[in-house]
Amino acid sequence: MSTITPQQVKHIANLANIPVTEGEVTDLADAFEETLDVVANLQSVDTSKVEPTHQVTGLENVLREDVVDEAHMFTQAEALANAKETHEGFIVVPIIIDQE
Amino acid sequence: MTDSTPKTKYELVCGMEVHAELKTKSKMFCGCKNDPFGAEKPNIYTCPTCLGMPGGLPVANKTAIEWTIKLGLALGCKINLFSKFDRKNYFYPDLPKAYQISQYDIPFCYEGVVETSEGPVRITRIHLEEDTGKLQHKTVDGKKVSLIDYNRSSVPLIEIVTEPDIKSAKQAKEYGKALRQVMRYLDIADCDMEQGGMRLEANISIRPEGQEELPDYKVEVKNINSFRFVEQAIAYEMERHDELLEAGETPAQETRGWNPNKSETFSQRTKEDTEDYRYFPDPDLPPIRFTQKRIDELAAEIPELPKAKAARWEKEFGIESKYAEQLTAERPYAEWLETVFAIAEKPNAVANAIVNKKVTVSEGEDPTAVAKKVADLSKTDDVDTSELVAAITKIKEANADAVEKYQNGDTKVVGFFIGQVMRVLGKKVDPNVLRTTLMKELKK
Numbered sequence: 001m002s003t004i005t006p007q008q009v010k011h012i013a014n015l016a017n018i019p020v021t022e023g024e025v026t027d028l029a030d031a032f033e034e035t036l037d038v039v040a041n042l043q044s045v046d047t048s049k050v051e052p053t054h055q056v057t058g059l060e061n062v063l064r065e066d067v068v069d070e071a072h073m074f075t076q077a078e079a080l081a082n083a084k085e086t087h088e089g090f091i092v093v094p095i096i097i098d099q100e
Numbered sequence: 101m102t103d104s105t106p107k108t109k110y111e112l113v114c115g116m117e118v119h120a121e122l123k124t125k126s127k128m129f130c131g132c133k134n135d136p137f138g139a140e141k142p143n144i145y146t147c148p149t150c151l152g153m154p155g156g157l158p159v160a161n162k163t164a165i166e167w168t169i170k171l172g173l174a175l176g177c178k179i180n181l182f183s184k185f186d187r188k189n190y191f192y193p194d195l196p197k198a199y200q201i202s203q204y205d206i207p208f209c210y211e212g213v214v215e216t217s218e219g220p221v222r223i224t225r226i227h228l229e230e231d232t233g234k235l236q237h238k239t240v241d242g243k244k245v246s247l248i249d250y251n252r253s254s255v256p257l258i259e260i261v262t263e264p265d266i267k268s269a270k271q272a273k274e275y276g277k278a279l280r281q282v283m284r285y286l287d288i289a290d291c292d293m294e295q296g297g298m299r300l301e302a303n304i305s306i307r308p309e310g311q312e313e314l315p316d317y318k319v320e321v322k323n324i325n326s327f328r329f330v331e332q333a334i335a336y337e338m339e340r341h342d343e344l345l346e347a348g349e350t351p352a353q354e355t356r357g358w359n360p361n362k363s364e365t366f367s368q369r370t371k372e373d374t375e376d377y378r379y380f381p382d383p384d385l386p387p388i389r390f391t392q393k394r395i396d397e398l399a400a401e402i403p404e405l406p407k408a409k410a411a412r413w414e415k416e417f418g419i420e421s422k423y424a425e426q427l428t429a430e431r432p433y434a435e436w437l438e439t440v441f442a443i444a445e446k447p448n449a450v451a452n453a454i455v456n457k458k459v460t461v462s463e464g465e466d467p468t469a470v471a472k473k474v475a476d477l478s479k480t481d482d483v484d485t486s487e488l489v490a491a492i493t494k495i496k497e498a499n500a501d502a503v504e505k506y507q508n509g510d511t512k513v514v515g516f517f518i519g520q521v522m523r524v525l526g527k528k529v530d531p532n533v534l535r536t537t538l539m540k541e542l543k544k
C-alpha cells in the first residue's frame with residue numbers, strides 16, 4: 001500500500017487553497033490512505049477493452065450562436081452584490097503581486 | 101536599448117505561445133457582451149456563468165470555434181474532427197470558477213506552419229479557451245490591493261503554440277507580425293497589443309552552434325505586449341544565458357517578465373510550487389464533432405491571404421514584390437488599392453508612388469483620382485528654352501565657384517544646379533531637356 005507523506009498532503013491542500021494545521025496534516029494523511037485503499041479496488045477491474053468515458057449524456061455539438069443575451073446579464077450593482085469589498089466598480093481583494 | 105543581434109557562439113532555440121482574443125459579439129461560454137476594451141465601466145458585462153456562480157451552465161460559442169478552425173486552416177493545420185473542452189484548475193482572483201475552460205489533449209488544430217524570411221516556424225497546436233478577468237494592483241485608502249474587472253472574464257481566447265524553430269530575436273518578431281496579419285485578414289481578432297488583445301510568450305534557451313539536441317533548460321518570458329519588446333527580451337535573455345553558460349552555470353528554469361522601462365527581464369515568483377493543473381474533460385460541455393464537409397465549407401470562406409495576394413498582384417498588375425509586401429499588410433486597404441490598380445495605366449507606378457510617399461492617398465479614395473495623382477507626377481510643364489537659359493544664367497552668376505568646380509571636372513555639382521533651376525523656375529521641366537541645356541550652359 002502507498003504511504004501518503006505530509007508533503008503530499010500540504011501540496012494537495014495548497015492546490016485546493018485550503019489552509020491546514022500540522023495536526024490536520026497527520027489526520028488527513030491517514031484519511032487519504034483509507035480513500036486510496038478503497039479506490040485501489042477499482043484497479044482490479046479489467047478495463048483494457050473499455051473506451052474512456054468523459055460524458056454519459058451522449059450529447060454532442062451543444063453550441064450557441066454568437067448573439068449577445070442582454071436579458072441574462074447582470075447590472076454592475078448585481079455583479080458586485082456579493083463582494084466583500086468594492087472600489088469604483090471593481091471587486092477588491094488583498095494584493096496579489098507586489099510590484100516593486 | 102538592447103542590440104537585437106548579440107554576439108554569441110551559441111544559437112537561439114525558441115518557441116512561442118501567442119494568445120489572442122477573438123472579436124466575437126458575445127463571450128465564449130455565455131451570452132455576455134464581448135467588448136472588454138470598449139466597456140465604459142468595470143464589471144458591466146457579466147452573468148452567473150462568467151462569474152462562476154453555482155448553477156451557471158457554459159454553452160460554447162459556435163462562431164468562436166469555427167474561427168479557430170479557420171485560423172488553423174489558414175496556417176495549414178490539420179483539424180481534429182472530434183474535440184472537447186477541459187478544465188485547467190488553479191486558484192487566482194481573476195479566475196472566478198477556480199478553473200479555466202481550455203483544451204488539453206485534443207486541440208481544434210495541430211501541425212501547421214508560418215513561413216518567415218528565416219525559415220518555417222512549425223505550429224504545434226491551436227486551441228481555444230476563455231480569457232480571465234483583468235487585475236490591477238493599486239493602493240486604495242493607504243492599503244495595497246488588487247482590483248478585479250470581470251468584463252474580460254470568459255472572452256474567447258485562442259492560443260497558438262509553435263515548435264522551437266525560431267532561430268533569432270528578429271525572426272520571433274517577424275513570426276508574431278505574420279500571425280497577427282493572418283488573424284486580421286481573417287477578421288477574427290483585432291490583436292490590439294497595447295490593450296492586451298494579443299499577448300506574446302517566448303520559451304528561450306541557447307545551445308552551442310552545431311549542437312543538434314535541445315538544451316536541458318528553458319526560460320519562459322511571459323505577457324509581452326509588443327513585437328519590439330519580444331525581440332528585445334529574447335536578445336537580452338540570449339546574452340544573459342551566454343554569460344551564465346560561459347561561467348559554467350545553467351540558467352534556472354523559470355518564468356520571467358519583461359520590464360520595458362529598464363529594458364531587462366526579471367524573475368517572477370511562480371504562483372504554485374509546481375504546475376499542477378489537474379486537467380480533466382469539462383462535464384458541462386459535451387464534445388464537438390465536425391464533418392469534413394463543414395471543414396471544407398470553412399476553408400472555402402478563407403479570404404486570399406497576403407502572400408497569395410502579393411503573388412497575384414505581380415502576375416496580374418506587374419507589382420514588384422518589394423511594394424506588394426508592404427501594400428498587402430492590411431486587408432481592407434489592399435482590397436481598396438486593388439481597385440486603383442485595376443484602372444491605373446501603370447499599376448506598378450502607383451505602388452511605387454505610394455510606398456515612396458510621392459503621393460498622399462487615403463483608403464477609400466476615388467480610384468480615378470488616385471491614378472490621376474500618380475500620372476501627374478511624371479507630367480512636365482512646358483518651358484521655353486530662353487526661359488530656361490535665363491534661369492541658368494542667373495544661377496551661374498550667383499554660384500561662380502560651383503561653375504568653376506564643374507569646369508575643372510567636378511561633375512557632382514550638376515545635381516546642385518538641377519535643384520536650383522527647378523526652384524527658380526517653380527516648374528517641372530522635362531529632366532532630359534534640363535540636363536542637356538544645363539551642361540551646354542555650364543561649359544560656357
Ligand SMILES: [Zn+2]
Pocket residue numbers: 127130131132145146147148149150151254
Ligand atoms: Zn457572462
